[in-house]
Amino acid sequence: MNICHHCGKEVEIKKILGRKEACPFCRADLRCCLNCSFYDPASYNACREPQAERVLEKDRSNFCEYFVYKKALGAADVKDMKNKTLDQLNNLFKTT
Numbered sequence: 001m002n003i004c005h006h007c008g009k010e011v012e013i014k015k016i017l018g019r020k021e022a023c024p025f026c027r028a029d030l031r032c033c034l035n036c037s038f039y040d041p042a043s044y045n046a047c048r049e050p051q052a053e054r055v056l057e058k059d060r061s062n063f064c065e066y067f068v069y070k071k072a073l074g075a076a077d078v079k080d081m082k083n084k085t086l087d088q089l090n091n092l093f094k095t096t
Helices: 075-092
Strands: none
Touching: none
């Protein structure tokens, strides 16, 4: 499931995402840092990919070679992550 960073609606992507691709609902650029799986505001240049060139306008289309569309988590994925995290926390406090 691909979600637009601007409007939050699900966007179907069937092919390689071109630089000029826009959201069919709000017309926001889809191939931008805010939709990339490497985007992380806490990282240097807001990108976890160390070799990527700096992009100033994170909401605008760019030529980054490392772009990978960020996948949104479904309800089942969130539940699995929650259970896994709880199990790990419980294991921390087990006495043997």
